[in-house]
Amino acid sequence: MEGDIEDVDGVLKITKIRLKYSFKIPAGTRDKAERALEHYAEKCPAYQSVKGCIDCSWEAEIEEA
Numbered sequence: 001m002e003g004d005i006e007d008v009d010g011v012l013k014i015t016k017i018r019l020k021y022s023f024k025i026p027a028g029t030r031d032k033a034e035r036a037l038e039h040y041a042e043k044c045p046a047y048q049s050v051k052g053c054i055d056c057s058w059e060a061e062i063e064e065a
Contacts, residue, residue, distance in 0.1 A: 003054075017050075019058040027064045034062070 004016040025033050037060050041047045047056060 014054055016055045017057075019056070021058065021060040022063075023060060024063045024065050030062060030064055033060075 001020070002018050003014055005012055006015045008015065021037075023033060037058075041051075041056075050056065
């Protein structure tokens with residue numbers, strides 16, 4: 001995880017958060033994993049708490065085992 005802190009009107013604020021996930025999943029389950037990643041933000045308490053206030057982005061590196 002990394003992010004940016006910027007001066008916004010004289011106040012330091014976290015303005016961006018970038019997440020990078022790394023998953024090892026069972027062979028043949030990539031479609032399920034990708035679907036889960038597409039929809040997890042809808043139910044993620046942390047993201048729901050900051051969306052609209054902090055620009056969040058994420059990417060995933062998926063390895064099938």
